[in-house]
Amino acid sequence: MKNIRNFCIIAHIDHGKSTLADRMLQVTATVSDRDMEAQLLDNMDLERERGITIKSHAIQMDYNYKGSPYILNLIDTPGHVDFSYEVSRSIAACEGALLIVDASQGIEAQTISNLYLAMEHDLEIIPVLNKIDLPGARPEEVKDEMVDLLGCNREDIIHASGKEGTGVPDILEAIVERISPPKGSEEEPLQAMIFDSVYNPFRGVEVIFRVFDGVINKGDKVKFVNTGKTYDADEIGILKLNQVPQKNIGAGNVGYLISGIKEAKEVKVGDTITHVNRPCTKTVTGFENVKPMVFAGIYPVDTTEYEELRTSMEKLQLNDASLVWEPETSAALGFGFRCGFLGMLHMEIVQERLEREFDMTVVTTVPSVQFRAFLTDDTMVTINAPSDMPDPSKIKYMEEPFIRAQIITKSDYIGPVISLCMEKRGEIKNQVFLTEVRVELTFEIPLAEIVFDFFDKLKTISKGYASLDYELIGYKESNLSKLDILLNAEKVDALSAIVHRDKAYEWGKKLCEKLKELIPRHMFEVPIQAAIGNKVIARETVRAMRKNVLAKCYGGDISRKRKLLEKQKKGKKRMRQVGNVEIPQEAFMAVLKMD
């Protein structure tokens, strides 16, 4: 056990985490040059394309340090706020962390919050200044920031370049020298923590765990404490580039377990594994049931594909336990599903995976958060969709979720960032200068305000020099109402939204304007109205079609014209009809494109 080191990597998106990890795998010969491909750990296509890590990954390296063999377990963590719970569990599985900071970008909010998390778990932090080869690198300045933040010695910071491989041996040595070996005892009852799970269509769910105490042997009867389920450890092993089965995995080590679990949702990240016969007395602390933060409807574009969509969602859920859904019906969109996501990125990922992996074309409706309505009869209703909204006369008051947001930016952009947050109903709580030019701002903002385009806007106003991290802090009373959209006097349920009173007028106006662009002209005039209850607060009109005829139609024009009209008809087929108005799919996502 004294020759095991467990560590994770804390880094902001694009700071070079995956490339540096790739180099470490090469230097320790965990991966042959032949098998090497960029971002090896990010094995979903989506991860490679977007350059981000969506799921945690673990890989074991063998490393010879001054003549002794060491086992280094690298636990790669997701790099987005949507997945912060997974990050916290990965951190809990380690004794140390590499803090990778881009030498030109400096420290970002996401990095800080994960760093604090690591420090809370008493992880040994090894600071690494990456991308020192880049022309824009300002190593001295960024090192100042790191020293300030960590209270470390300047000389402890390792210079590295993932691209060129510089500094990789120094990092490996530092891992052995600075990070303490795991504590724990193989004599104690088994206590292991699940920090990830991977769905394998042939073998079921592969559970990735870290053993704190005791030993797990092949064939043991084990129990997952929080779910209360018991399994046979059909296969256990360690994770190299491929899985390597073992007879046992002892305290301090990281491994995988296969026991024919069919659904990812049976396996909860953070859960404790112990023996059925000799259970541990305490579970691993910090376990949570992950709760969705953002809700939206997902509907098949082709209404006949509902069953197919259901099957696809079920399959997707096999390896994405954080996705929750239930059937939902919409007058405009037909049969679909109300889905809960960890955040907007998660929602995008689910949508993209449905399209790529299952070839489904879907419409996603206005994303929303979970509101609460307290009724006159003193009951409380949770609202995941505008259609859940009770009759306003029965509502005593409503509440919405708030977050605490940490934004790190250059001092030049303090003004615009504060204005943006105020515009989003935020309240500034704190302002700390990390260095002379970098400042950390803390706000409390309604979650509903940041689910749309907040991050994009933040990036724009700060010319990219702002990073965001947030955590949910609870519910607060709020003046909310349901805003409906009527097309030709018919309510379109899928376009309704729950919005703050102060924002309702602006929302209604912008949405009507956007819909006017998206709704094709009909043979009659189509009024677009935004209304709260019976009160219309905004209106636009799509004028009636007056002339649509291409005059000439001779020999060759006939084919051309037929094809043109066929295309027009195809476009129409993808539209949804409410009353006598045809609505294109994009209209249901118009909210996301309002500005």
Next chain:
Amino acid sequence: MVSLYIHIPFCKKACHYCDFHFSTSLKHKDDMLAAIKKEIILRKDELGESLSSVYFGGGTPSLLSRNEISSLLSTVKDTFDLEHDIELTLEANPDDLTQEKVDELAQVGINRLSIGVQTTDDESLRQLNRAHDLATADAAIRRVRAAGFDNISLDLMFALPHQELSSVARDLDRFLHWQPEHISCYGLTIEKGTAFGNWYQKGMLEVPEEELAAQQFLYIMDRLAEADYEGYEISNFARAGYRSRHNSGYWRGVHYLGVGPSAHSYDGKSRSFNIANNTRYIRGIASGEPLREKEELSTIDQLNEYILLSLRRIEGLDLRELERRFGWRLNAYQKQRLSSWTADGLVKWNDELVYLTKAGRLVADSLIGELFVEEMPED
């Protein structure tokens, strides 16, 4: 009953709106005419019946000399049987119709002229980059009449840049004064790759708004109806007995052969397209391997074309014929659309027939597209 289209791909200058295939260089004219004659002979067997019409289109066929036209016509006569009352149309620009030219055309046997007048407003003609003005057009039409042409068609354009309704009214006054047997009437369509297309894209060209264009078209339909012209197809109007036989063929599914670059042919089951490039066309014909693409028309394609072309015609869509030829009966969607359009006054519809009203003609493309059939039950 079949017809022949001959495409003459040359023009003196380019009109700013035109996207037909043409070249303003006459360098290869002789080679081109030789190639067209060779194509006529090569494709002799594609038309099994006698010709009821021949149409010289372009481009500008009126820039051919008497010998060139008569030589083309003799190849046609040597190759095909001609019906005794064959319609021989030639498209002509007013500026080409000199006394000499008019006499020549009469001598070689052209019996119908389609004259590209377009508008009678000199400013607009300049803007369109036409080579004539009102006076030239007027003189040409007088000469044509004097030479005995008793079947002429005039092209009329509307929705021109900056065109007001009053200007359309003046055009109609003059057109009706000439008493043509036939008028083809087109709204200006901005096509990619034309001068107008480029200017429009850059925001340098203003065309009448849809509402004004609609009013202009409605006005034209009314004026022509009052003057006893029958709108027998959306953009074509004729005095009794003077419908264009050739163009009617296109709309009624008559088989036709098109020769010359960019020309199309139709044999009932497929449509073929000659390459729209003069040198490559000539080279292809010379090598005995004409450059031609072919599009097979599925039953659904044929059915949709039938719907498209029928509804553009005054006779409308014959539902019994639809069933007899394609085994197709209106489905629930089509019926629902038709009822709603009937209520809106866009179509008239009974068990046997569907046809567009005047208001319906304005939005014909929207209506026709929606009636298209996408799937047919297998038998």
